[in-house]
Amino acid sequence: MARIGIKNLVKEFGSFTAVKGINLEINDGEFLIMVGPSGCGKTTTLNMISGLVMPSSGEISIGENDVTHTEPGERGLGMVFQDLALFPHMSVFENIAFGLRVKNTSEQEVKDRVQQAAEAMHIEQLLSKRPGQCSGGEAQRVALARTIVTNPSVYLMDEPLSSLDAKLRIDMRTELKGLHERLSGTFVYVTHDQAEAMTMADRIVVMNGGEIEQLGGPLDIYRKPATRFVAGFFGMPTMNFLDGEIAAVDGAPMFVTDGIKAPLEGDLPANLSGRKATLGVRSEHVLATEAENGGKVSLIEPLGDATLVYFDYGGPTRLVSKVDPDRLFAPGDDLTFAFDANNCHLFDADNGARLN
Ligand SMILES: Nc1ncnc2c1ncn2[C@@H]1O[C@H](COP(=O)(O)OP(=O)(O)OP(=O)(O)O)[C@@H](O)[C@H]1O
Ligand SMILES: [Mg+2]
Incomplete structure (x- = not known):
């Protein structure tokens, strides 16, 4: 089970409060998207779920376990970051294999699982290349393959499409949605792009100034925005x-x-x-x-x-x-x-x- 529970979560940086006591239940297998303007606390919230940032107060649980004080490596999560963070000196194969090698997986199993992940992301033909020889969209898929190969129950993604051009972003939207349907994991995805949130999410969390403005399905939020801020954030042209x-x-x-x-x-x-x-x-x-x-x-x-x-x-x-x-x-x-x-x-x- 990969339900995520967030209770009264607060993060202070000195005298500045970046996340102001949020409460959120993320369902097992859900595609949840956190959206909001720059600086509203999306990355900080995601990093508290991953364990990269310690909360000032509040609780986080994954499944039945309270993980508030657990190390990132013990939380069973897969992460995809905005800057991808691929190893430039390793082949695409070795980049994808990395998470398996650190767990001493047998050579045959590494081969099989890298092959499966590469097939899932349609990048079999890239396995011997270096990341520097891949296009932006290909590198993006390598980063996703590297995450799915470890078979996590929760995927945390922070603006993973932001380095792509407009056309590729739209194509990747469809691929990610398909990927979520094939894998049975819980996706928590951060973006400032309202169209990305509308098209992919089961539910959307709209954040503003460290607080949740609204939580709901894409069409609920579009048709019945709870605040003027949400109303202006969704839809092209602006309301x-x-x-x-x-x-x-x-x-x-x-x-x-x-x-x-x-x-x-x-x-x-x-x-x-x-x-x-x-x-x-x-x-x-x-x-x-x-x-x-x-x-x-x-x-x-x-x-x-x-x-x-x-x-x-x-x-x-x-x-x-x-x-x-x-x-x-x-x-x-x-x-x-x-x-x-x-x-x-x-x-x-x-x-x-x-x-x-
Ligand atoms: N380590 C830090 N020290 C001090 N302030 C920080 C730190 N990290 C984040 N902040 C502040 O907390 C607020 C929220 O930052 P966060 O990175 O969560 O925003 P975001 O919603 O992810 O924005 P963006 O869309 O630009 O990525 C910002 O005002 C930021 O300046
Ligand atoms: Mg951010």
């Missing part, structure tokens, strides 16, 4: 945000600002009327087919399968709507729009907490 207030118009709740009106549907807490709030709406929920509000187009971005239309509405920000690519807009055009009432997110103007 539209408008500052305004909630008013009751003819008895129905409405978000109003700068001449814009947006009816609100779904469950709303009582007594919101008159309250200052931030409205968040994704570009696909800004409907440039409705006549409720007016704006003027300022910029067009064709994506191929859709077009992004940026427009001014008379307020301090610019809004973006995702439209069908067959609809032709040009800068300067007038447009009318409405917000999809079932996909409006309301956040507290002060602390950013979700209101609806």
Whole structure:
């Protein structure tokens, strides 16, 4: 069993607290991704799970064992780091074999297991090369093969794709997801790339300033962000945000600002009327087919399968709507729009907490 339990985990560096008492249960066999901006404490948290960094307080368990004070080598983990850390003077074969050789594995078993790991990562043809003779994507796969060959029950990965170009990153996303399905291990994966988190994770942990902002499945987080921070972190283009207030118009709740009106549907807490709030709406929920509000187009971005239309509405920000690519807009055009009432997110103007 490779369940990981994290209780009230804190890490202080001098007077600075990098991780502020997080609680997390990672399920056996789960693909869990920790995501958040630079400096939010992702690597520090991962390194506390691995044992490379000692917590200031709190507890970590793997399976039934409390490992808070256990040496890294005794935790049964496999690690893949951002800088790969391959040995440049050894062949790819010897790099992959390293973890087996230090355990005095027999020569035949080393050969068989390296071969299996190389096949799993499609790098059999590289075994006699040196890491320096591999491309970035190949070296990445060597680093993964070196980890899977030791057959750990938990894989810890810290931004393992960050050195790759955009196309290779997307290919490796698919490979990693397939690898997770084939191996039965628990994956804990750190990235600052929201698309990586959305596409691969069973569950996502969104971190900000050393704390967990939200924990949930990718679509839950996309559809119901718990805070304004999470709402802005996920999705391309970034969600539209408008500052305004909630008013009751003819008895129905409405978000109003700068001449814009947006009816609100779904469950709303009582007594919101008159309250200052931030409205968040994704570009696909800004409907440039409705006549409720007016704006003027300022910029067009064709994506191929859709077009992004940026427009001014008379307020301090610019809004973006995702439209069908067959609809032709040009800068300067007038447009009318409405917000999809079932996909409006309301956040507290002060602390950013979700209101609806
Ligand atoms: N050894 C250290 N001594 C002092 N401060 C540290 C140390 N390690 C990390 N920190 C600080 O702790 C905070 C969290 O660092 P961490 O490396 O966990 O961030 P991260 O979320 O992994 O960021 P990135 O996406 O840039 O890798 C940062 O502000 C960092 O400066
Ligand atoms: Mg980091």
